[in-house]
Amino acid sequence: MENTDLIILWGSNAREAHPVMFHHMMKSIRQRGAQLVVVDPRRISGIEFASLHLPVHVGGDVALANAVGHVILEEGLENREFIARATEGFEAYREAVEKYRPEDVEHMTGVPAGKVRQLARMYAQADRAILCWTLGITEHHNAVQNVHALINLALLTGKVGRYGSGLAPLRGQNNVQGGGDMGALPNRLPGFQDLTDPAARKRCEDAWGLPVPEKVGKHQTAMFKAMADGEIRALYIIGENPVQSEANLHHVRGLFEGLDFLLVQDIFLTPTGEMADVVLPASASFAEAEGTVTNSERRVQRLRPALKPPGEARDDLWIVEELAIRMGVPGWTHRSAEEAWDELRRVSPIHAGMSYRRLEELGGLQWPCPSEDHPGSPFLHARLWENPISGKRAPFVTAEHEPTAEQVDAEYPFMLTTGRRLADYNTGVQSRHYAAPHGHREVLEMCEEDMDRLGFQEGELCRVSSRRGKVEVQVSRSRKVRPGLLFMSLNHPDEVPTNLLTLDATDPVAGTAEFKATAVRVERVATQGADSHPVEEAAQQNA
Amino acid sequence: MADTFQVLIDGHEAIAHEGETILDVLRRAQVETPTLCTHEHLTPAKACRACVVELKGSRALVASCERKAEPGMEVRTDSERVQNARRGVFELLLSQNDVSTAPALAAQAESVGADPGRYRGQRYEKGFFDDNQLYVRDYDKCILCYRCVEACGPDVQNTFALTVSGRGFDAGIAAGFGESLPDSACVFCGNCVAVCPTGALMDRREHSLRAEGRWDEERYDVVQTTCSYCGVGCQLELHVDRASNEIVKVTSPMDHSVTHGFLCVKGRYGYSFVEAGGD
């Protein structure tokens, strides 16, 4: 990030959501004169450092990316050598983006064509460029299409597989990458290996002495559907709070109430835990447990215990092992975190070279790291630059614009988009405990023009309603949103359960819900005058 | 190597690399040099003048933290002029500041032979600011090293909540438009606290424990781990009181490539959930 010429933040509020990553970006900007481009419906924090802002419509990302691709091709700025040698599916892509002339798709993108052309040139002509995205891209019902549309741009210009040039999905949680790497996905084995790959399966079976199911499991959305269909009757949840974090909460709550048995393992008694039949108190992985986590740049780093966990709280690893032992699974014992890690290194080639000792000495290692003399891999896909290319070519996957699942209309005239704020984190389970000087509180961000038009005062309580639910929240003037666009976070579900509003239209492949696009209406709470109400009161009305 | 050359330090030859400061060369040559304002990850402020050296051909002494080494430079650190200037800098600071929480400053002052009673006069009375829950500012202890301003500004955080205000002896650090931190642009990352060399900026937890006489670094273990929040993977140093099983402070290692010692508000202050009871 410190050695690039162009940074594009596409649907990524990095300065608030990844503050220390933003330090590195600023270093590039200040010391190398790198340029920053923000593609976001909002004027996000840090936009003052950007040389270009594309205020894309919520859900207009595929159309915009395709329009950028259109310009690159129209102006002959594509990297023909790279396309010919390292990619496939280019002709279909060319044909697909033909109809996305920026001037013709302004109604989809919301971005003036001139800016689209400017970005296309900047991206294509930059020596090195990093395209970053976060949930602005993936929390959509067409998340996978969005991601493909961006990858296509990198392939079109060869902005991948080189130091300082690439695609960077910024991870929202400290181990969301690690969780996937460890195989906590329905179609993956540890080491991000494909479940359907017989060789990978065999490696695991040999190590575990047990057969590995061949059938791909269910992702969360599919599990919810299975719960609705009565196919799933029991659930074991470790460290998640879905009855607050998921979209369309009224619906989710109903699903959980319908279960025969719910087991929740967490460091706190969350609202999900309150619904459980059995709760297993876990020690916090942070500061109380031993292990590793993997960050956005695939860097595996150590977690070390510093505190003795309270009461009877036990380590997650211990609990899982104990369950297995009590259930009579042969061969299970209690092991150290390092022993568990070493087992992973045996089944996962990309982690094989990462001993605890090396992680310690080197301050973490980036996978793939196949052997103990391997330095780790600061970037991926360098093979695309080999001539001739080794292995598979990188495919263009054509994506087409699809409108958001919900559109604004006369009844719900505002588009609500959601995200995270700097001082807070997800459902607030961790972050609400420290004293934030600006308070941990939720507001509805609205632009000055809309506030004036609706006659709202700063801090006035209002009611936000969608087709699924309503919440009451204080309205606040924001320079980040434009007329017609509103913003709320999900960080304070006890006071303002924003996800009562959001909808659970999900991506068919990834299963992520469209948290970023909800049609809502805003009304004043017709009570005594303009005095603002405490948020707590509003929450009680909601409860 | 093509980009190395020789310089003369106190009459001895030393190797310098292109782009290095004189201070870098001095440190490698193990020539003890006092420094206050310079910091490995910040632009040299060249403000404290503790690191001045005599440079042949230069009328005044030069700040070794800022001046780049050049081939053939002749540097003296052992001359009476240099010793006198360094001693003078510390004597002036000691006449101005409360250094009770700046043991490194006090030790350096002693090592250059500074007489704390040399100068009398008005002390630095810039006030104690207690305006938020996360850290306090005791500007009587501020030596105006500019580190906090640089960390808040272009060197790290780019928030620009802090500035140097006023002029001369009345100059001081101010937040926002001379207002409280919560009213300023401050985002409470605490990176200013992390770089403050005198304890003028201090986490509230540390400040309270000191006030109660309960701050005791002897009792604290420092455990390095990874932050529990977003996916950046910041490295944290948890300072843990063994006896009470409490985290008393969070810092970050200066030499780790992800953080370089810098964090955000959640990483530095958002740890208390591990100590919180269920609610």
Add this chain to the structure above:
Amino acid sequence: MPEDDREIRERVRGLISETGRERTQLLEVLHKVQKEFRHVPRAAAEAIEQEMLVPVAETYGVVTFYDLLSEKPVGRKVLRICEDVTCSLHGSEQLAAQAEQLLGPEGAQSRNGEVSWTRCACLGLCDKAPAALCDEEPLAPLTSAAIRKIGEDHA
């Protein structure tokens, strides 16, 4: 007369657009703001941040650095009395004492906000010492009668 912050921001935006939005115009913009509002209010710094991308804190740092700018309101008329060598040889201290007596404490506004006075560094009017500057106009040599007149006209 408390100004509405929104209005101040609007007027400062106007001053910026006639001066220039580049950082290098900051001091020129601040001079104009000082002249119009008799100080640089926070709301002006906010407008400067939005239009010129100069952080509020940096504007504060700049305002407090320069003697001709102030973050607190000064009088409609400002009398600066030189206190440097030549002028002090010619009695500037006594004149300053007189100003204090007639116009009130240094730096503060008189009761109706009309006039304030301050000591200042050499004004480059040493040939006509003791010297003063009344707003932008040299007042040299400064006399007791001149101070009295300012007091009568404005205080």
Add this chain to the structure above:
Amino acid sequence: MHSPVLLRRQDAPARDLEAYIASGGLAGLKKAREIGPEETVRMVTDSGLVGRGGAGFPTGRKWESVRTAKDPERYFVLNADESEPGTFKDRQMIDVDPFLVLEGVLIACFATHATRAYIYVRGEYRREADLLQRCAAELGAAGYLDGLGPEGHALAIEVRHGGGAYICGEETALFRSIEGYRGEPMSKPPFPTVAGLFRKPTAINNVETIANVPDIMSRGAAWLRSLGTERSPGVKLYSVSGHVGRPGVYELPFGVPLRELLDLAGAQQDLQAILLGGAAGTFVFPQDFDMPLSYEGAQQRHATLGSGALIAFDHETNLWRVAERLGSFFAHESCGQCVPCRVGTRRQHEMLEALAEGDGRGSERDLLVRLSQVMTDASICGLGQTASTAVRSLIDAETKGLLAV
């Protein structure tokens, strides 16, 4: 009797372009355009002109570095931030002959291929700034700026107003001020000719210096050398004030004895001392009044001409009181950036206050000398480095028994 050169329009100021041209103005610019930038710089170099702001750096050498700089973006800055206590000659210069100053600026910009000219006038000189602004506009309207800017465009001249800070007379602080920052000096090197305003090659000259340039061009380099001494060619402006009968600005060729200048200004015969060179200058006592006013003459007597300010003191004056005023000035004007200056000027002033009141502890003189060494050696810029020069000279004089009170 010397007939004034720089102040030749003193009795009939040319404040409009027509009058200026009618009295021979713009001949220097015409000459420069004829011979081209390289020859122009050579003439200035040959004339031996050095900066009159105090530092005495050869003007031609400064220009040559900028002229031959690689970066096409470069600037010329006129330093009209005259703030040295006791100094008012630049104000007078601008007031009586604004076009002479501007002609010098145009020649400088032409010779250095300047992208743009900035005229930084101290904020308290609002009238003089307005005058320069108006005159520059007149020159522009009459087409005299055409072709002097980059790529044959008209030269842009911006008049900037200082904010009331002595330190901004220091060139790097002045740059910061133009750029829109606090006027905190930067370290040198890099020198302005390499990385000055906006970190671009910059030639910066004082008003008096630049006012010499048109005549050097029109009368030739040898002309300047025909005035003054061999090592200090030309004339100097002096601002004379204090206990003299005729305070004002005087122009003399270098080398004239100090006594003569005092006589011109109507000084009493038995002055106690003078302060020469402004706040950063030195006290000079009657035994040295035969001193030739030249760079080398002053240097021989451990004095400095500085800005050419001269403040005279009679025998009634308590020179410690004067020193206290100087101490107050420096403490007030220190930018506050570096410790030796920020704290040192305050400590110096405190000790001088005690000495002026006569209630010193006795150790102040030794401590002042000690402090002086720290400030002189370790400060970032000229302000801190010279803030104790006058005090040192006073202590020396006291030791020699030269003080009256």
